[in-house]
Amino acid sequence: MELPQPQQQHTRHRLQQQRIFPLFFLVLTVIGVGWRLTIVLDRNQAYVMKFSNATQSKSQSSFSKATVGIVVRSPQEFTLLDGTVVSVGMIGPKIVRAQRQRLVQRNTGYPWQQWDILESDDCRNGTKSSFGTLGSTTPSRLIRKHWLPHAILIGVQKGGTTALYQYMDQHPNIVKSQKELYFLDEVLDQYLLQQQEEEGDIAGGLPQTRLRQAYSAKMKQAVSSVTRNQGHNQQKDHHTNEMLVDWTPNYLFESDRLPARISCIVPWAKLMVLLRNPVDRARSQYDMKLRIQESVGGNTRQTGRSQHPGRNHHHIINNNKLQSTAPPISFKEYVHNDLGALQEAGVIQDWDTVNFDLFFYSPAMDEAWRTYMNNGLNAPIGMGLYAIQLKPFLKMENDFLAIQSEKLMQETDEIYGQVLDFLGLERISLEFYPKANHAAKKQMTAVDEETEKLLRHIFEPFNRKLGELLGKEWEHVWEE
Ligand SMILES: Nc1ncnc2c1ncn2[C@@H]1O[C@H](COP(=O)(O)OS(=O)(=O)O)[C@@H](OP(=O)(O)O)[C@H]1O
Incomplete structure (x- = not known):
């Protein structure tokens, strides 16, 4: 069955750009022995990802492919868009909180604490x-x-x-x-x-x-x-x-x-x-x-x-x-x-x-x-x-x-x-x-x-x- 066309047209391509490749402000990567921590700050939140040893090689390749298709809000097992499962941990929220707060308020006008x-x-x-x-x-x-x-x-x-x-x-x-x-x-x-x-x-x-x-x-x-x-x-x-x-x-x-x-x-x-x-x-x-x-x-x-x-x-x-x-x-x-x-x-x-x-x-x-x-x-x-x-x-x-x-x-x-x-x-x-x-x-x-x-x-x-x-x-x- 065909769905009626949405009132405001969008293409799948545009959707992907919006959600899968959102606008990033900053990507910080720290590489340690057996792990890699990446902090991505986008318009309104920070995503912190840590890839552990076990999944590192897989996730690294997925990461470079899917890059910003990963959105992390809390510690969890996480499936990337290509189906790869990685373990993701939210680390150091205190460090990112100040930046996140600034970004949230500047970009949306939402009071920070409403989110979290x-x-x-x-x-x-x-x-x-x-x-x-x-x-x-x-x-x-x-x-x-x-x-x-x-x-x-x-x-x-x-x-x-x-x-x-x-x-x-x-x-x-x-x-x-x-x-x-x-x-x-x-x-x-x-x-x-x-x-x-x-x-x-x-x-x-x-x-x-x-x-x-x-x-x-x-x-x-x-x-x-x-x-x-x-x-x-x-x-x-x-x-x-x-x-x-x-x-x-x-x-x-x-x-x-x-x-x-x-x-x-x-x-x-x-x-x-x-x-x-x-x-x-x-x-x-x-x-x-x-x-x-x-x-x-x-x-x-x-x-x-x-x-x-x-x-x-x-x-x-x-x-x-x-x-x-x-x-x-x-x-x-x-x-x-x-x-x-x-x-x-x-x-x-x-x-x-x-x-x-x-x-x-x-x-x-x-x-x-x-x-x-x-x-x-x-x-x-x-x-x-x-x-x-x-x-x-x-x-x-x-x-x-x-x-x-x-x-x-x-x-x-x-x-x-x-x-x-x-x-x-x-x-x-x-x-x-x-x-x-x-x-x-x-x-x-x-x-x-x-x-x-x-x-x-x-x-x-x-x-x-x-x-x-x-x-x-x-x-x-x-x-x-
Ligand atoms: N016992 C029982 N079991 C299941 N459903 C029942 C039952 N009694 C009433 N109803 C039907 O529930 C509908 C109202 O739901 P709610 O009370 O949850 O509505 S509300 O969200 O609190 O406004 C409302 O649906 P509609 O009549 O179709 O509007 C009720 O008929």
Whole structure:
């Protein structure tokens, strides 16, 4: 199937120039016995690469061939564009930090710490056994005393998260709390900006302790706003066997920065995600947009992610000030706008000429995704490219549970049990499992055949990756 042409034409050649051969400012190479360290400073970041003995000859030849096709952000095994695997270590971040900071600010105007609060020594060196200076020695004590979450539901928007949240809310060992805190993305962005205003340069990052305190304050608020309505103070009743969960389905979409934040602030957190057939998810998102639009009597827009310049918030807010009389766009247009942005950024290409499997694990994909994210659209397609968003979360060591939304709908009691098992809570069954946050059948947009076919075609290679990333159970998911 041929994809429609992107609105802004680009050739593959131009894409390669942009992402694979970005503009370099400086390349420094130090050669030692058995290793070679190269620091590359480009427009907005420094890539530090160390090639060890074992891979040196291979990587050197790849390096000279692929040169700047290598993008390194953190220590990892790394696949070059030609398929060579090299081991890459990020070394000496302190040395490059000052240059990087200057470059970032000069070239983009972005505040430095928005990128990498985790340059903070605490977090960079933080491990699962390092719990900062809050005075506790185990995560469970830390969580109980300081109201940090045991687990986080990271996604996906329109995946049935409200239903799961409501079922879990009825478990006696789950602390009742408000849904959708947006702490680890928007609230934290704002907090960092505010700290910067008050304290000046915080390029070195904030201590882990302060980040935890901020999260803790938000979680407490989330608990008390719910329990206040219920006439008792659950904060007092927070016992050993109770679990606190942050339910923010937007986090999955923030996959470029959320994993690092979680690793720094709540490294013990168990992560859960509900994934729904992305075609249905896109339609559901569109219907929600229409409902909000109707309820405010006009058009909705997404807020600019003002605290993170260049990127927009990806949740739709219902704000009367945002009213406009513009007629709603059709689902088809909604989808095509996003497709144009994905093509322009290079996330979606012609897979007959570009090898999808190679591209998927290459730095070019990460770079294309970052470009797309910074354009911040409604993302009906982007949010459904689960494999891209999952990759960074799955690199973490955290316990991870992926649930198929359709199964939650059809085998609710069993899936509920599996979630409880995952969290280490006693299995119970509820009398009823009502649907939540659902569109009335007659209000659901009828997706035309052509758009549905297009969406299926777009999602197919990305869905195929889920088997590789999440295991056998996800092979052939949502295939006809
Ligand atoms: N039990 C259960 N299992 C699976 N899916 C369910 C369930 N209950 C509701 N739903 C459907 O989930 C859609 C809303 O998803 P969310 O609650 O995650 O939306 S939101 O992101 O919080 O706005 C919404 O989809 P649409 O109705 O297609 O819009 C709901 O119908």
